[in-house]
Amino acid sequence: MDYSTIEKSSTSTLTIKRPSVEVTPATSRDVPTLAHTYLLAFANNPTALVFSPQYVGVSLEELLRIGVPREINRLRQRIVGPGYSIKATVSTTNERGETVQTVVGFAHWFSPDGTRKRTFWEWFLSTIFYPIYNFLRPVHVPKGVPLLREMMMDQKEQVFGKGAEWEGKKFWHLRLLYVHPDWQGFGISSALLKWGFEKAQETNSPIYLESTRMGLPVYKAKGFKVVAFLPRLICGVHIEAPGMIWEPKLNVKYYICAPNTYPNVFIHH
Numbered sequence: 001m002d003y004s005t006i007e008k009s010s011t012s013t014l015t016i017k018r019p020s021v022e023v024t025p026a027t028s029r030d031v032p033t034l035a036h037t038y039l040l041a042f043a044n045n046p047t048a049l050v051f052s053p054q055y056v057g058v059s060l061e062e063l064l065r066i067g068v069p070r071e072i073n074r075l076r077q078r079i080v081g082p083g084y085s086i087k088a089t090v091s092t093t094n095e096r097g098e099t100v101q102t103v104v105g106f107a108h109w110f111s112p113d114g115t116r117k118r119t120f121w122e123w124f125l126s127t128i129f130y131p132i133y134n135f136l137r138p139v140h141v142p143k144g145v146p147l148l149r150e151m152m153m154d155q156k157e158q159v160f161g162k163g164a165e166w167e168g169k170k171f172w173h174l175r176l177l178y179v180h181p182d183w184q185g186f187g188i189s190s191a192l193l194k195w196g197f198e199k200a201q202e203t204n205s206p207i208y209l210e211s212t213r214m215g216l217p218v219y220k221a222k223g224f225k226v227v228a229f230l231p232r233l234i235c236g237v238h239i240e241a242p243g244m245i246w247e248p249k250l251n252v253k254y255y256i257c258a259p260n261t262y263p264n265v266f267i268h269h
């Protein structure tokens with residue numbers, strides 16, 4: 001597979017080729033793959049998995065058995081909810097020379113006003129159908145994704161001020177990011193983050209996220225700064241989740257200088 005080709009250059013340094021990554025909206029067809037990927041990515045990440053008490057201290061096999069149906073439900077609702085759900089797909093070549101596309105990562109973003117224009121069908125599914133469906137099914141989701149976000153935003157308001165703003169600006173919120181363990185270290189999350197950096201730059205808004213221990217060095221490498229520690233009581237354990245901010249770069253293309261500032265240069269007699 002070309003992504004793992006290791007080349008030896010003339011100076012004897014090793015270079016690992018990055019795969020080509022495509023970032024597109026996630027759809028309901030991606031849900032089973034992404035539910036697996038989510039559990040595998042977070043399996044070794046204690047901060048994240050304590051959010052679901054039933055996942056603590058179980059074997060990987062058991063985690064997938066109990067976790068996949070639950071995460072499928074949550075993800076279905078997330079995808080039709082008000083945020084932006086995006087996936088990363090890599091293209092590789094199999095032994096027969098055919099191109100194979102694999103979904104290997106996911107990110108969930110909320111815009112500064114917390115919404116995106118949705119179709120009537122998406123709105124219907126997320127606010128009417130799935131809450132009823134989840135209530136009636138044995139795999140019960142206690143709170144919908146939009147509700148969880150509201151809860152988190154309430155907590156942020158206590159730290160950041162009214163309306164959860166950073167330095168007077170509402171922010172993009174990276175709610176979730178994960179990459180399949182087999183594909184970590186190949187620039188997949190960089191592609192999913194780039195999507196958000198471009199949006200934040202366009203709207204001149206910061207990006208906010210709460211990091212796991214594993215995500216911290218990655219976000220720091222991408223220019224996020226820790227600005228707060230959010231106190232959380234999860235399964236009876238107090239943790240402090242690092243809140244991080246990325247600020248858009250100043251978008252100055254031209255430096256306009258008024259002619260009368262430098263008369264000797266601009267005014268020719």
Ligand SMILES: CC(C)(COP(=O)(O)OP(=O)(O)OC[C@H]1O[C@@H](n2cnc3c(N)ncnc32)[C@H](O)[C@@H]1OP(=O)(O)O)[C@@H](O)C(=O)NCCC(=O)NCCS
Binds near residue numbers: 183184
């Ligand atoms: C955190 C995670 C999303 C990173 O995904 P990834 O695809 O492996 O990350 P990338 O390969 O795109 O690396 C991203 C950047 O971080 C840098 N980086 C990665 N690991 C690093 C480390 N330990 N220290 C410093 N920098 C690091 C890389 O150099 C890269 O920067 P570059 O593009 O400028 O070279 C992935 O490890 C994961 O899914 N972890 C489990 C779930 C999780 O904790 N998610 C975070 C939730 S807040």
